[in-house]
Amino acid sequence: MCGRFEQSGTRKHYARALGADMSNDLDWTGGDHIAMYNIAPGLCPWMIMLHDRRLDFIGHTWGYRTPEEAAAKKKPWINARIEKALTGRYFRHMFREGRVIIPGGGWFEWTLENGQKQPRYIKRKDVEPIFMAGITNFKPYIQQNVEVGFVIVTEDSGGGMVDIHDRRPVVLAPEDAWRWLDVDTPVEEAAHIAQSRSLPSDAFTWVEGG
Numbered sequence: 094m095c096g097r098f099e100q101s102g103t104r105k106h107y108a109r110a111l112g113a114d115m116s117n118d119l120d121w122t123g124g125d126h127i128a129m130y131n132i133a134p135g136l137c138p139w140m141i142m143l144h145d146r147r148l149d150f151i152g153h154t155w156g157y158r159t160p161e162e163a164a165a166k167k168k169p170w171i172n173a174r175i176e177k178a179l180t181g182r183y184f185r186h187m188f189r190e191g192r193v194i195i196p197g198g199g200w201f202e203w204t205l206e207n208g209q210k211q212p213r214y215i216k217r218k219d220v221e222p223i224f225m226a227g228i229t230n231f232k233p234y235i236q237q238n239v240e241v242g243f244v245i246v247t248e249d250s251g252g253g254m255v256d257i258h259d260r261r262p263v264v265l266a267p268e269d270a271w272r273w274l275d276v277d278t279p280v281e282e283a284a285h286i287a288q289s290r291s292l293p294s295d296a297f298t299w300v301e302g303g
Contacts (some may be wrong), residue, residue: 096171098212098262098275099200100130100138102222104150107141107196110222111267113148126152131201134171140227140243141272152244153231160184163240173228174202174242175263175287178282184244188232189280193243194270195225202299215299217292224270224289226287227261246287250294263291 105121115121133140137152140268156169170183178184199216200223217223229243246263265273269290278286 096134098132098138098195098197098225099130099131099199099201100132100197102196102198104139107150107222107224108148109140110196111148111194111224111270113159114223118263123152125152130207132197134169134220138193138195140196140229140231141274142193142233143271143276144233149233151231151233153229154240155245157183157187157230157244158240159240160239160252169240169242170244171246172260173264175248175284176258178228178246178287179284184228185189187230187244188283190276191229191231191243192273192276192278192283193227194274195227195243195245195262197225199223200225211301213299213301215297217264217296219296223262223264224267226265226273226291227268248288248291261294263287264296266292 103125109115110290121253129136129138129279132155134156135154139150139154142149142151148218158167173184178188199214201214202213203210204213227243228246231241231279237243247260248263265286269286273283273286
C-alpha cells in the first residue's frame with residue numbers, strides 16, 4: 094500500500110453498509126466531515142471504534158510513532174504488516190487494545206510506466222465501501238500526553254493485484270469488521286480474522302487515474 098485512500102461517504106453511508114442499527118435516523122444526522130478523495134498520511138480521516146455496541150466515528154491522524162521517534166523527528170509509521178503487528182514491539186499493544194476500522198471507497202497505488210508514476214484506484218467490484226483493518230494507540234475518555242494516531246494493517250497482495258503492489262490493506266467484510274472491532278474478541282481470533290478473512294483479490298478492480 095502506497096499511502097493514499099478515499100473517504101467521501103457519510104457516517105450514515107458507512108454505518109448502513111456495516112449493518113448498524115439505522116432505526117433512529119437522528120443518530121446519523123450531521124457530524125459528517127468534508128468528503129476526502131485523496132487522503133495522505135498526517136491527515137485526519139475517520140476511524141471507527143465500537144463503544145457500548147455502537148459505532149463511534151472518530152477523526153484522528155493517519156500515522157503513529159513512539160515518543161522516542163517523535164523526539165528524533167522520525168516519520169510516523171502508516172502501515173503495520175499483519176505478520177508483525179501481533180508480536181512486534183511497535184504495535185502489539187495496539188493490536189490487543191486498539192483495533193479500529195478505517196472506512197472508505199477505495200485506495201490508491203502507483204505503477205511506473207515509461208518512467209512516470211501512474212495512479213491506480215482500487216475499489217470493490219460491487220462498489221460497496223471498503224472496511225480496512227487498523228490499529229490505534231488512541232484511548233477514548235483518557236487524557237494522553239503522547240502523539241496519537243492510527244495505522245492500517247496490511248498483508249501480501251494476491252492474484253493479479255501483485256502487479257499493482259506487493260502489499261495491500263486487510264479489507265474485511267462487515268461481519269468480520271464487527272468482530273475485529275469488538276474488544277471482547279480474543280486476540281487470537283482477531284489475528285485469525287486479519288490473516289485469513291480479508292476479501293480476496295478477485296473482489297476488487299482498479300482503474301487508471303482514480
